[in-house]
Amino acid sequence: MADPQSIITLNIGSQTVSMGHFSRSKNGGLILKAYETTGILADPSAEMTRLPQVRLAVSELASKLGLNKDKVDYAISGQSVFTRFVKLPMLEDDDLEQLVAFEAQQHVPFPINEVIWDWQLLESPGSEREVVLVAIKGDALDELNDCVTDSGLKTGDVDTAPMALANAFLYNYGDIGETSLLIDIGARTSNLIYVEGKRVFTRSIAIGGAAITSAISKEYNVPYIEAESQKVSNGMVALDTRHTSSMDELTGALASCIRTSLNRMPAEIARTTNFYRSQHGGSAPTRVFLAGGGSNLPRVGDFFQQKLRLPVEYFNPLKRISVGQEIDVDKVSAQAHQLGELVGVALRSIDSALVSIDLVPEVVQSERDETRRRPFLIGAAAVTLAAFATLYNSNSMKAGDAERKLKIVSERIDGLNDFAEPIEDEVKREAVIQEFSDQFVQAHYGQRYWLEVVDDLKQRFGHTHVWVTDVSPLINYQVGSEKPAEEAVRGDFADLQYGVSGVIEPKLDEPEFLARNRPNRNYVAPEINAVRIKGLWRGFGGASRVNDLVKMLTSESHFFTLEVEDKSGNRPVTRTLTASEYSETESMLKEGDFAATFTVTIPLKKPLPLR
Incomplete structure (x- = not known):
């Protein structure tokens, strides 16, 4: 079990699940003590196996970091949530909350009673106020939260990946005056995060590493997992025909296929920039930062610099974060641009996060409310017991009435027991289904692991x-x-x-x-x-x-x-x-x-x- 002063964070991505262990430094900052990452299969055709894979991944990471019954704050990917930036007139705080609730019902594309949602007031110029609304289907959130709690961990704050990345960027690059664009290239989606001073604007687009892998799979008529292996082992982004002419035929064809898949992204970035400028009064970015697993592709930085005509560099979320002695410096330097969500979520624990969205599941909110009410309930129970004792001592005739009430309660309990057996049958059925699901997921892991072994032999x-x-x-x-x-x-x-x-x-x-x-x-x-x-x-x-x-x-x-x-x-x-x-x-x-x-x-x- 981690130290009570420790901060445990988790990022549940589409293809990568990572977990970090932080502690508070003496100057009020953060120290990264340890972290682990593991991959899951991002094949769109295997969506049914995603949750079992996430459950196994979280359990594996918790075991590696030696965690048990610890509270973990986690971020969920941008593709899982609905995000909308809304402008509102200047109002008093009480009226503002009511107006936000009304706007949430208008903008969220699901019945408001079926979603978990939160909002945050943002920095904005002019006479209007701007808030960000974030919502997720309650059922989807409960399924993800079960993957976390099934490993023995306790749920803390629940953030979103785009907001966590925005907080990490503001903390590490808060001194940049001009507008910056952080491009987080994930597996299923890519997050576009505009930061202008303390202003934040985000949008998720459905282009990522999985789209590139699917294009390779279709182009060469190979299974998705083999296409992913080829992308990781031999893939790069072609810059132009002169670039591919210096490669062998197969490598050049693969690089051209990857470039074609990425060509839609600059157009989406231009469209989002125009929307940010026209609808939100923002400025066009003058610098670009890359993050996420998709940015590991060779020459991807040169590709965006060529397309966007802006300077491009890799995002370093550990710029102002200390690194513990146990961490391999070379390893963390190579993977730093993939740790932004872990840092952004951890910043909430030291009150250094500008945007604090908390999509807490209903079951966790109920536990929090119960914890807050517990001292009052204990006091009320003590007073009630004292009153009953006094009444009992002063009037023993009421004992018969108490027995009658007890009988009524017992009968109600017996009635509830009728529901216990069907519930237990469903729990057993779930265990059988889970056993088969785990076997299927393990088979997928074994298939991918053997390809990695062959790749190791080929490369080394x-x-x-x-x-x-x-x-x-x-x-x-x-x-x-x-x-x-x-x-x-x-x-x-x-x-x-x-x-x-x-x-x-x-x-x-x-x-x-x-x-x-x-x-x-x-x-x-x-x-x-x-x-x-x-x-x-x-x-x-x-x-x-x-x-x-x-x-x-x-x-x-x-x-x-x-x-x-x-x-x-x-x-x-x-x-x-x-x-x-x-x-x-x-x-x-x-x-x-x-x-x-x-x-x-x-x-x-x-x-x-x-x-």
């Missing part, structure tokens, strides 16, 4: 004098075991008919399996926990190159470095094996041979169950 294990001839996943591999690990893929895979799985069937009759899966024990599926890489090397120093590639592969990737217990001394100690100790590599070329062989077995950081 490559050299002009080293060839990989075979990559085999292994089952239940153990370091130093005399028993060889079993390959997960059948030896006759190449000869199998279409539709027949090439993965081996688990051997359920072996003694080891039966010992692990006796009656009254849970089934333990075999796991793919290592990869065996075979290949050839040539040229001077080729053997050492293989070892260097192994070191590169086991540093900050999906593979573990190997450790063994050394019992040669007086006390057993654990030491890390060198690359040459767990790779079988011919150290010299034999006369007349073109190349020499090598075999490397490396464990996976996250084993995959063989199902």
Whole structure:
């Protein structure tokens, strides 16, 4: 459990879920103590799996940060909420609140009793006042909030991503006088945030990373997850034909496809800028800042600078935030532009947020009201009990009346018990559905994870004098075991008919399996926990190159470095094996041979169950 002075924030994006752990500094600022991020599948065709994925992601992040029963303030993506900026005449504060309630009923495109909404008075020039209205369907908010509370966390403030980003920008870049545009490129939507002094205007447009991936999937007729992998591994934004002419044909075609997908965004930005100037009296931006996961695409900054004809730089929400000693500085520097929502939500806890929208779910609001009323209820209960005691002592005849009232209450309780059994049946049914849903989500995670492993091998294990001839996943591999690990893929895979799985069937009759899966024990599926890489090397120093590639592969990737217990001394100690100790590599070329062989077995950081 985190320290009571800690600030826990969560950002629930369309493709990325991130969580941060902050603390207050002595000067009243913030210190980032730790943070973790994880991805979820943003495939529009798999929308039904989004909430189970969010639930698993939040639980995984809370576990990594060591959180349990902590209060968390979180932000939800701009695509989930309705936002409207409304101009109002100058009124007294009491009349203003009534007018805002009336305007909310007029502007929110849902029945007002079905939404959770909030508003904030903003800075505005002239004789009019400007407020921002934010609303979300109550059912949608409850589903997201359940994903948070199911992990053991407690709900604090509920903000929106655009407002959190606006607060983070104002806190870190409040000294900029001219109008700035912050472009937050998300998966499903992109947020356009205009900041002019202390004025804020936002709009969400339905263009993001998922649209680019869908365009690649359609252009090359490949599954969405493969298109996403290609975008992340080889994608960049083409600037012009001269730029693509210097690339190979496949890379140039991919870059042109990405540019075509992004071409709609500058037009939407121009349209929003015109609306902001004409309807809200704002000024055109003179600087552009990029944020969000979509801004990781190479040359995307050059693309916007070319299209908007404005200077472009990456948003740094940690400009005025201290970073704890436990954080990898290089890592956080590379990912800083994706942490704006976490910082913006955390600023609310130190009263440094200009816009404070709170879309608190009804169940949480009820708990807050109950907490506020609790001292009065306890006092009232004490007075009531004292009165009953006095009446009882002064007039014992009223005891019979109390028994009659108690009987009435008991009968009412018995009537309510009739509803208990159907509710319990529904809870059990929900648990069964959740179990199947979790299995489906885990299968999606395994599919994506294996593609990431292959990408790791492709990007880190490559050299002009080293060839990989075979990559085999292994089952239940153990370091130093005399028993060889079993390959997960059948030896006759190449000869199998279409539709027949090439993965081996688990051997359920072996003694080891039966010992692990006796009656009254849970089934333990075999796991793919290592990869065996075979290949050839040539040229001077080729053997050492293989070892260097192994070191590169086991540093900050999906593979573990190997450790063994050394019992040669007086006390057993654990030491890390060198690359040459767990790779079988011919150290010299034999006369007349073109190349020499090598075999490397490396464990996976996250084993995959063989199902």
